[in-house]
Amino acid sequence: MPRMTMIEAIRSGLDVSMARNDDVVVYGEDVGFFGGVFRCTQGLQQKYGVSRCFDAPISECGIVGTAIGMAAYGLRPCVELQFADYMYPAYDQIVSEAARLRYRSAGDFTCPLVIRMPTGGGIFGGQTHSQSPEALFTHVAGLKTVVPSNPHDAKGLLIAAIEDPDPVIFLEPKRLYNGPFDGHHDRPVTAWAKHELSEVPEGHYTTPLGKAxxxxxxxxxxxxxxxxxxxxxxxxxxxxxxxxxxxxxxxxxxxxxxxxxxxxxxxxxxxxxxxxxxxxxxxxxxxxxxxxxxxxxxxxxxxxxxxxxxxxxxxxxxxxxxxxxxxxxxxxxxxxxx
CATH class of the missing domain: 3.40.50.920 (Rossmann fold)
Structure with missing residues (x-):
């Protein structure tokens, strides 16, 4: 079984989902050619083409709004907002449209949408790159909110989120991106220490949503x-x-x-x-x-x-x-x- 960082596990989850279902579309800020600011989508555009993995304008409201339309139409968009701090312009779309589409249409439409966001601190990003806004989503009926703690769960939860019929907020802790955080230190010197990487299956598997x-x-x-x-x-x-x-x-x-x-x-x-x-x-x-x-x-x-x-x-x-x-x-x- 291969060993992966959380970045690699997320990339693998996206890859598996895109390979299994042509309706899965991945896009966001710098997500396509550049592979994302944290490289979670690196190589996906080259593998699946610009129609399935592409860059979006710097407009979080536009990214989420178009994704809601795609989801209602039958696609399964998985969009990335570069930082969780950037989601506020899109918050109205998330709350008023994505979360309520199933209910307001009496089940005629669903919104199988995943919104991925790096969350929390660890990169000295200050107050506009380090927020933890999970409570703003858990307050909203109609949304699911996921926060993985390790690469194995990150991949399994992401695949489960993409396959879910309703909108899922997928928050990715930045301090865990580049290797397991040992947790013992309050200082930054070892916070990104790369210890033994987590074992992550290569193929398809899911980690159930709603289960601790x-x-x-x-x-x-x-x-x-x-x-x-x-x-x-x-x-x-x-x-x-x-x-x-x-x-x-x-x-x-x-x-x-x-x-x-x-x-x-x-x-x-x-x-x-x-x-x-x-x-x-x-x-x-x-x-x-x-x-x-x-x-x-x-x-x-x-x-x-x-x-x-x-x-x-x-x-x-x-x-x-x-x-x-x-x-x-x-x-x-x-x-x-x-």
Whole structure:
């Protein structure tokens, strides 16, 4: 089985999908000839031609708007917005058109559309290249929201998203693009360290949407997280020695509530970890759900470890990130709470 970075796995997922279905169309800013700013689509235009993989004008509203029309017509567009921060001009199209097409047409039309976006920090991109806007999508009925944490899941989830009949927001953590992030360090010197790459099957397979996975079993506390923060959680648990269960949500909407409830009901404690800001972040929804469904099992209040409630800081990027130090302190604190 070949070993791939997340970039290579995403490229493989696109390649497999385009080979299996002529209706799959890939486009976006610099996606065609250039192969994307992160090279996720490199070589696809040469292989499938300019009618199936092509560059689009710098117009996120135009990219998403035309993709909605293609999807309603019967194609399966998979478009790339260069950074998640750039999606705001297209947000009205995503919310008012893509998410509601099935409902407003009483099922006569569907919108099998995937919108890929690099998300989060790790490249010193500042506040216009490093945002984590997942909560803006999970609030919208009619959308699915996916955040992979490793190359194997990235490929399987992407193929599943392309084959899904409804619109899927596919958020790709930039810090995981070029190799597994070991999660142990709060400083940038090793954040892009290329350790052993992940094994990823070459052919077609899918990772089910709406199904979380337990990355580490534990009995003392449940850590709910996704994307880059999965690796931070595993590192913090290793460093503190707390017997924590780490749940990788993978899909934020639809959410695997069954797995969450089963874990928290058993451990009696819960920490929610994500890179986005604290206030109204997706962790607030997770906290509310845990409180609603596990109240009588909880031995301590649910804790959140997140980014700061500030515009994304350029110079303080690595202090902004929740790292093993901050999560480790939260793990120790919650274990001392009775």
């Amino acid at each position: 996975v337990t990355r580490r079993a534990g009995e003392a506390v449940t850590v709910l997280t996704y994307g880059t923060m999965v690796h931070v959680a595993l590192a913090a648990v290793e460093e503190t020695g707390v017997d924590a269960e780490v749940i990788d949500l993978r899909t934020l909407l639809p959410l695997d509530l069954e797995t969450i409830i089963a874990s928290v009901a058993r451990t009696g404690r819960c920490i929610v970890l994500h890179e986005a800001t604290l206030t109204s972040g997706f962790g607030a929804e997770l906290t509310a759900l845990v409180q609603e469904h596990c109240f009588y099992h909880l031995e301590a209040p649910v804790m959140r470890v997140t980014g700061w409630d500030t515009p994304y800081p350029h110079a303080q990027e690595w202090d902004y990130f929740p790292g093993p130090i901050r999560l480790g302190q939260a793990l120790r604190d919650i274990m001392e709470t009775r």
